[in-house]
Amino acid sequence: xxxxxxxxxxxxxxxxxxxxxxxIDWDISQLMINGDISIVxxxxxxxxxxxxxxxxxxxxxxxxxxxxPTVILLIFVFHMPxxxxxxxxxxxxxxxxxxxxxxxxxxxxxxxxxxxxxxxxLSMTKDAIILFLSxxxxxxxxxxxxxxxxxxxxxxxxxxxxxIEILINKNLNIENIIYSLAVQIFWFLVIFxxxxxxxxxxxxxxxxxxx
Amino acid sequence: xxKKFNYYLKxxxxxxxxxxxxxxxxxxxxxxSSIGMIVGNLLGILSLSILFKxxxxxxxxxxxxxxxxxxxxxxxxxxxxxxFDNLWNLPTYLITGDFIKYYLKPINIFFYYFAEIFDIKxxxxxxxxxxxxxxxxxxxxxxxxxxxxGILIVSIISGSLVMISLxxxxxxxxxxxxxxxxxxxxxxxxxxxxxxxxxxxxxxLRFIFSFVIPIAFVAYYPSKIFLRHSNNNLLVLILxxxxxxxxxxxxxxxxxxxxxxxxxxx
Numbered sequence: 001x002x003x004x005x006x007x008x009x010x011x012x013x014x015x016x017x018x019x020x021x022x023x024i025d026w027d028i029s030q031l032m033i034n035g036d037i038s039i040v041x042x043x044x045x046x047x048x049x050x051x052x053x054x055x056x057x058x059x060x061x062x063x064x065x066x067x068x069p070t071v072i073l074l075i076f077v078f079h080m081p082x083x084x085x086x087x088x089x090x091x092x093x094x095x096x097x098x099x100x101x102x103x104x105x106x107x108x109x110x111x112x113x114x115x116x117x118x119x120x121x122l123s124m125t126k127d128a129i130i131l132f133l134s135x136x137x138x139x140x141x142x143x144x145x146x147x148x149x150x151x152x153x154x155x156x157x158x159x160x161x162x163x164i165e166i167l168i169n170k171n172l173n174i175e176n177i178i179y180s181l182a183v184q185i186f187w188f189l190v191i192f193x194x195x196x197x198x199x200x201x202x203x204x205x206x207x208x209x210x211x
Numbered sequence: 212x213x214k215k216f217n218y219y220l221k222x223x224x225x226x227x228x229x230x231x232x233x234x235x236x237x238x239x240x241x242x243x244s245s246i247g248m249i250v251g252n253l254l255g256i257l258s259l260s261i262l263f264k265x266x267x268x269x270x271x272x273x274x275x276x277x278x279x280x281x282x283x284x285x286x287x288x289x290x291x292x293x294x295f296d297n298l299w300n301l302p303t304y305l306i307t308g309d310f311i312k313y314y315l316k317p318i319n320i321f322f323y324y325f326a327e328i329f330d331i332k333x334x335x336x337x338x339x340x341x342x343x344x345x346x347x348x349x350x351x352x353x354x355x356x357x358x359x360x361g362i363l364i365v366s367i368i369s370g371s372l373v374m375i376s377l378x379x380x381x382x383x384x385x386x387x388x389x390x391x392x393x394x395x396x397x398x399x400x401x402x403x404x405x406x407x408x409x410x411x412x413x414x415x416l417r418f419i420f421s422f423v424i425p426i427a428f429v430a431y432y433p434s435k436i437f438l439r440h441s442n443n444n445l446l447v448l449i450l451x452x453x454x455x456x457x458x459x460x461x462x463x464x465x466x467x468x469x470x471x472x473x474x475x476x477x
Contacts, residue, residue, distance in 0.1 A: 115239070116243075117237050117240070120244050121240050121241070121242075121243035121244020121247045121248075121332075122244075124247050124248075124251065125246070125247030125250055125251065128247070129250065129254070132254045132258060138261055142262070142264075142265050143261060144261065
């Protein structure tokens, strides 16, 4: 990777990080501590769906105020090596799936608040680990060979690395893109079902005060 | 004067005890966050070493020199985490009206507000910072003399004052506009830039970081005293001056804001 690619990769990673920052886990923990969660749970809507749509406007707002302008700037002002045309469309799909994965992980961390109430530590650890292992701090191609081989089998790269790869890797053809989208969908299904199981289990144990 | 200082010291001790007790309320989270702090900082060091696997030096800065700056900035950022963590809650307290309680005690409001929270998690960051600093100190074979230790302590204190002042100023904007969490996040994210030498950035950013948002004084200029021996006499004198005067400005702005707050009527 040369300087321009690294620069584009990292600025896109920062942008995606900003896009995904919706503090869902934090929100659930607050609901848990002040007891307001009892009101939410009486509503005839699934808690996970409720949280998703509660925070979706943030993501959309972030998209139009952070992601979109930055991509435009990178293409037209800095003339960075970004794939245009159909790749932008695939990038969009990819980023939607990676948000769904990120959301599921966030939700799992948030539901942990059902047991521990405060989740400050877990939330922070999660951010640090995801950011590092998915290429948000250092582009994955710069990682040492062994570590990269391990990361092939972990879901982290689906969050930052894959959407960014679609935008900046010149050697990708349609088949590669379809393949990485398939991998993303696979990991989304795994993590999403995990979050469902976890939530079903945690829901039965919930204890709260006040409300 | 001395009596007053002792009184405040005793108060601070009581506040800390009380805060640790309330943190231990969420015991599991407390343990997880202590581990998380360590994991986060170790990942930071790991990313430096990965970076240097592919790039042997950045504009003449070697791995151990960067490690030195990294460790230095971890130490310098710890006091902010340890003693001033409550500034994150300021927007919430102002909006809900809870802030009114800080006016009702016959002690300095600035002291009362920040003494209330002592974030013990910062200690793990401090320890990693100290370890990193002395590891690279040894590798770089810097002399371990009394003068150097003295300069180190002075520059650590003034560096932390710079970072604390920036965050306090950013948080006190809340007295005028209420919700400043995005601004706080922005300034807080700038701390990432304190971990690298300023001269790897382009001249515009270098100017900004030296004169507008002076985060270069947090870790870079102090580390330069040890790593590059040029013109250090002037820097040693300038650092405490910048730290202390920024802190006084931050204190003035904060208390001015606190005088302005009128509550929410709850």
